[in-house]
Amino acid sequence: MKFSKKSEYGLRALLELTRAYGSTTLQRHDIAVRQHIPIEFLEQILLALKRAGLLSSKRGAKGGYSLIKQPKEISLGHVIRILDGPLAPIGCVSKTSDCPYAKRAHCPVQQVMGSVRDAIADILDNYTLADFAAGSKTT
Amino acid sequence: MKFSKKSEYGLRALLELTRAYGSTTLQRHDIAVRQHIPIEFLEQILLALKRAGLLSSKRGAKGGYSLIKQPKEISLGHVIRILDGPLAPIGCVSKTSDCPYAKRAHCPVQQVMGSVRDAIADILDNYTLADFAAGSKTT
DNA sequence: TAATTGTTGATTAACTCACTCATGTTTTAG
DNA sequence: CTAAAACATGAGTGAGTTAATCAACAATTA
Numbered sequence: 001m002k003f004s005k006k007s008e009y010g011l012r013a014l015l016e017l018t019r020a021y022g023s024t025t026l027q028r029h030d031i032a033v034r035q036h037i038p039i040e041f042l043e044q045i046l047l048a049l050k051r052a053g054l055l056s057s058k059r060g061a062k063g064g065y066s067l068i069k070q071p072k073e074i075s076l077g078h079v080i081r082i083l084d085g086p087l088a089p090i091g092c093v094s095k096t097s098d099c100p101y102a103k104r105a106h107c108p109v110q111q112v113m114g115s116v117r118d119a120i121a122d123i124l125d126n127y128t129l130a131d132f133a134a135g136s137k138t139t
Numbered sequence: 140m141k142f143s144k145k146s147e148y149g150l151r152a153l154l155e156l157t158r159a160y161g162s163t164t165l166q167r168h169d170i171a172v173r174q175h176i177p178i179e180f181l182e183q184i185l186l187a188l189k190r191a192g193l194l195s196s197k198r199g200a201k202g203g204y205s206l207i208k209q210p211k212e213i214s215l216g217h218v219i220r221i222l223d224g225p226l227a228p229i230g231c232v233s234k235t236s237d238c239p240y241a242k243r244a245h246c247p248v249q250q251v252m253g254s255v256r257d258a259i260a261d262i263l264d265n266y267t268l269a270d271f272a273a274g275s276k277t278t
Numbered sequence: 279t280a281a282t283t284g285t286t287g288a289t290t291a292a293c294t295c296a297c298t299c300a301t302g303t304t305t306t307a308g
Numbered sequence: 309c310t311a312a313a314a315c316a317t318g319a320g321t322g323a324g325t326t327a328a329t330c331a332a333c334a335a336t337t338a
Binding site for chain 2: 294295296297298299303304305306307
């Protein structure tokens with residue numbers, strides 16, 4: 001029952017980019033050093049976040065990455081779904097499930113796991129990068 | 140971000156045993172058929188639950204498994220921790236973490252993930268097998 | 279034009295999950 | 309008393325995922 005390193009690294013990278021937001025760009029090298037992330041792995045993550053429309057990048061000397069959107073408009077749930085997929089804590093809760101029990105009106109497993117997923121989503125979707133960088137939720 | 144099949148099967152098996160509670164024992168074969176669980180895998184799970192003190196078993200012909208404790212005294216959180224380990228959604232939230240950031244007073248990742256874990260635990264630790272078999276929480 | 283930096287895709291080592299197999303022990307039916 | 313039924317245990321395995329690495333390339337700027 002875990003989130004991946006990919007998500008953790010992604011959040012840490014965005015934490016650095018949020019701190020730099022509005023003032024400067026950051027190179028992957030700097031992010032990697034500050035947050036102890038393997039640089040090649042970090043690159044995959046930054047690329048994924050760029051493709052998802054969260055970051056822009058500039059090539060060449062003096063290049064680097066920066067946030068496109070405002071930190072308060074990006075939720076942690078959004079980031080984790082980009083990097084890790086759906087938050088569903090068990091297969092049968094997801095939309096594309098072929099679990100035979102899910103077709104019954106009342107599958108106890110699905111019911112409980114559905115409420116777990118909702119609780120997780122409720123926290124992560126209402127917690128933005130701005131809250132995150134501030135160290136707590138202030139909204 | 141998932142619970143294992145082991146936990147899911149374990150909950151399904153306990154669902155059957157809760158239904159039989161007080162009236163009869165169930166053989167692994169019956170549980171396996173009713174919940175579509177591979178029988179050898181189910182056995183590992185039943186053994187683990189027995190070692191944890193939730194079940195008793197009787198060998199030989201006419202043998203089988205049965206719940207020792209009352210369904211309302213067993214929480215889903217307890218079951219999942221037996222089969223899957225701690226509920227911590229990310230390494231740094233667990234007690235035995237060597238994450239360099241965890242030592243700082245305020246690691247944002249740890250803070251958020253801690254509240255996610257608490258939310259999950261709050262649901263699962265207050266939901267018993269009795270609620271589970273009833274199809275909803277009634278306490 | 280050479281150095282720096284981002285971009286992309288392929289590859290890989292290690293690990294975990296979900297089983298499976300082989301073998302043994304206990305109990306009861308007949 | 310013997311054979312079948314059932315639980316007990318540990319080792320092994322194939323598929324898939326994770327986390328990371330490598331190689332080669334493209335764009336920018338000093």
